[in-house]
Amino acid sequence: MEQEIIAKGAYNPKIVRRLAAYAVPHRSIIVFAFLAMLISTITELLQPVVLQRAIDSYILAGGEGAAAGIVRSCLIFIGLLLGGMLFAFLETYLISLAGQKVMKDLRVSLFRHIIGRSLAFIAEHPSGRLVTRITNDVETINELFSEVLTSLFKDLFIMGGVVITLFFLDARLAFITALSLPPVLVCTLIFRVRAREAFRKVRHWVSQANSFFAEHIAGVKIIQLFTQETRTAQVYEDVNQNLTKSNLGEMYVFATFRPIIDFLGSLSLGIILYFGALRNLNAGLSLGTFVAFINLIRKFYQPVMDIAEKYTILQSALVGAERIFQMMDDGRCIPDTGKDVLEKPVRGAVSFQNVEFAYKAGEPVLRGISFTVNPGETLAIVGSTGAGKTTIASLLTRLWDIDSGSITLDGKDIRGLPLSQLRGAVQPIQQEVTLFSQSIRENITLGLEIPEERLVRAARLAQAHDFISALPQGYDTMLQEGAVNLSSGQRQLLSFARILAHNPRVLILDEATSSIDTETEKLVQKAMKTVLEGRTSIVIAHRLSTVRSASRILVLSEGRIIEEGSHEELLAKGGMYHALYNLQMQS
Ligand SMILES: Nc1ncnc2c1ncn2[C@@H]1O[C@H](COP(=O)(O)OP(=O)(O)OP(=O)(O)O)[C@@H](O)[C@H]1O
Numbered sequence: 243m244e245q246e247i248i249a250k251g252a253y254n255p256k257i258v259r260r261l262a263a264y265a266v267p268h269r270s271i272i273v274f275a276f277l278a279m280l281i282s283t284i285t286e287l288l289q290p291v292v293l294q295r296a297i298d299s300y301i302l303a304g305g306e307g308a309a310a311g312i313v314r315s316c317l318i319f320i321g322l323l324l325g326g327m328l329f330a331f332l333e334t335y336l337i338s339l340a341g342q343k344v345m346k347d348l349r350v351s352l353f354r355h356i357i358g359r360s361l362a363f364i365a366e367h368p369s370g371r372l373v374t375r376i377t378n379d380v381e382t383i384n385e386l387f388s389e390v391l392t393s394l395f396k397d398l399f400i401m402g403g404v405v406i407t408l409f410f411l412d413a414r415l416a417f418i419t420a421l422s423l424p425p426v427l428v429c430t431l432i433f434r435v436r437a438r439e440a441f442r443k444v445r446h447w448v449s450q451a452n453s454f455f456a457e458h459i460a461g462v463k464i465i466q467l468f469t470q471e472t473r474t475a476q477v478y479e480d481v482n483q484n485l486t487k488s489n490l491g492e493m494y495v496f497a498t499f500r501p502i503i504d505f506l507g508s509l510s511l512g513i514i515l516y517f518g519a520l521r522n523l524n525a526g527l528s529l530g531t532f533v534a535f536i537n538l539i540r541k542f543y544q545p546v547m548d549i550a551e552k553y554t555i556l557q558s559a560l561v562g563a564e565r566i567f568q569m570m571d572d573g574r575c576i577p578d579t580g581k582d583v584l585e586k587p588v589r590g591a592v593s594f595q596n597v598e599f600a601y602k603a604g605e606p607v608l609r610g611i612s613f614t615v616n617p618g619e620t621l622a623i624v625g626s627t628g629a630g631k632t633t634i635a636s637l638l639t640r641l642w643d644i645d646s647g648s649i650t651l652d653g654k655d656i657r658g659l660p661l662s663q664l665r666g667a668v669q670p671i672q673q674e675v676t677l678f679s680q681s682i683r684e685n686i687t688l689g690l691e692i693p694e695e696r697l698v699r700a701a702r703l704a705q706a707h708d709f710i711s712a713l714p715q716g717y718d719t720m721l722q723e724g725a726v727n728l729s730s731g732q733r734q735l736l737s738f739a740r741i742l743a744h745n746p747r748v749l750i751l752d753e754a755t756s757s758i759d760t761e762t763e764k765l766v767q768k769a770m771k772t773v774l775e776g777r778t779s780i781v782i783a784h785r786l787s788t789v790r791s792a793s794r795i796l797v798l799s800e801g802r803i804i805e806e807g808s809h810e811e812l813l814a815k816g817g818m819y820h821a822l823y824n825l826q827m828q829s
């Protein structure tokens with residue numbers, strides 16, 4: 243997709259307009275930046291003119307008042323230099339300010355957009371790519387502001403200003419100078435095409451190298467366990483070889499462009515020198531004008547190079563913007579339009595009727611699932627891996643929406659309820675505990691404001707209080723990314739504490755499959771009992787002890803309910819449950 247965008251070329255008025263909309267809130271800063279740019283450019287253009295006056299009217303003319311005139315010219319020249327510096331600073335500062343603000347707005351709105359999307363969207367955008375959008379792509383847009391926007395106008399302005407000043411000083415000489423322009427234009431156009439191609443290659447390999455790096459650092463454990471370090475490094479080296487090659491290719495384009503433009507600049511200086519000197523001899527041209535010309539032509543060629551080079555920045559910014567906007571245009575989400583209200587207190591009656599669901603169209607995962615859970619009842623779901631157990635939990639909390647059938651809570655279709663109500667009433671303890679790199683306290687409350695004693699009570703009931711208090715900072719202990727500083731049993735206890743603190747009416751417990759030591763296992767069992775007490779619970783069970791405590795058991799196989807009943811009934815039936823049971827008894 244990235245390749246397509248680049249191949250199409252950068253300029254797309256729609257993208258520019260959308261990007262401009264982000265600049266609009268900061269327009270006053272941008273206007274001031276432009277004013278500062280204008281003033282600093284004018285001071286720059288005036289310098290050669292002052293020089294010309296000083297030479298022609300005072301230095302060469304001599305006579306009375308020449309000394310005073312020279313001093314005055316010097317003072318004006320210094321004043322122009324200082325003023326130029328001050329306004330150049332203001333310009334850089336203001337435009338960076340605007341760039342930073344736009345960048346912040348973009349990052350925040352992109353993040354807000356992404357966290358509101360449905361899991362189908364998230365699944366299609368690997369986290370590495372999302373990170374690239376929010377860092378690299380946003381950064382290129384910042385560069386557009388800080389490097390391109392004002393300086394591009396400044397360069398154009400200087401070029402225009404130089405041409406006008408030249409004609410103002412001496413029209414004939416200016417015309418001769420202008421003859422060197424066509425070759426400059428041709429060179430610039432060739433450069434543009436070649437720079438775009440080189441840029442496309444660099445971009446491609448940068449992105450390859452980045453994703454390779456991110457993916458393999460994230461999976462470093464596996465690489466080490468399978469002793470694949472050397473091979474992986476070799477592949478990375480190959481990718482980097484290509485990146486280096488494409489970078490050098492880009493450098494080559496730039497390296498040839500600069501000297502050529504330099505040469506053309508010097509050539510036109512030579513022409514001026516030749517004609518100017520000739521005419522100077524014939525007394526047709528003043529020395530002051532001659533010096534001013536040389537000065538101005540220098541000023542003309544610098545922007546030519548700048549503009550051509552900044553074109554690549556402009557291009558990468560527009561590509562970055564297009565990719566960001568493409569993501570922002572993908573509005574897939576779980577619709578939160580329900581207006582129904584749950585009667586308080588929530589009873590917690592759950593019913594699935596003929597529920598069909600597929601993650602990908604044509605590959606059904608659940609087929610005709612129907613069951614009910616009465617308020618306060620514990621229902622267990624068992625089945626082999628991939629049977630669709632976790633999927634049932636995701637549907638009840640509307641992480642995904644069903645394709646057909648209905649799911650109700652207290653008799654109300656869950657799609658008719660506001661998401662906040664549904665998710666306040668039904669909460670899962672997930673198979674893989676998700677903890678953030680924040681304090682233990684924040685991980686339990688997750689933004690919920692509760693008094694300290696309720697927090698501690700929840701942790702106590704979850705059997706987590708003891709290990710938390712044993713940590714040096716207690717509840718304020720910071721977890722590392724992925725909570726690697728906790729054991730997997732402790733992570734499970736924390737997730738119980740989290741649920742007890744939030745106190746949902748309906749609980750879905752997706753039991754962790756990872757085995758934990760017997761000591762922690764006992765704690766987990768005890769905590770689980772407390773967690774289930776007095777709630778409607780759906781337990782996706784892997785342990786026999788959990789299954790046996792349920793009043794009813796569903797056996798799921800390939801997305802269908804194939805058996806249903808109590809532990810004893812199902813054993814007596816001698817079906818799949820019986821087989822699963824025997825399997826576990828043996829191990
Ligand atoms: N996000 C997803 N996108 C696409 N397919 C998925 C997704 N999650 C699960 N599946 C598929 O749906 C099927 C059911 O998965 P599910 O996670 O519900 O199984 P499970 O019964 O919970 O298994 P386990 O006991 O291993 O946890 C599997 O075939 C799986 O490949």
Ligand SMILES: [Mg+2]
Nearest residue numbers: 631632633673
């Ligand atoms: Mg599962």
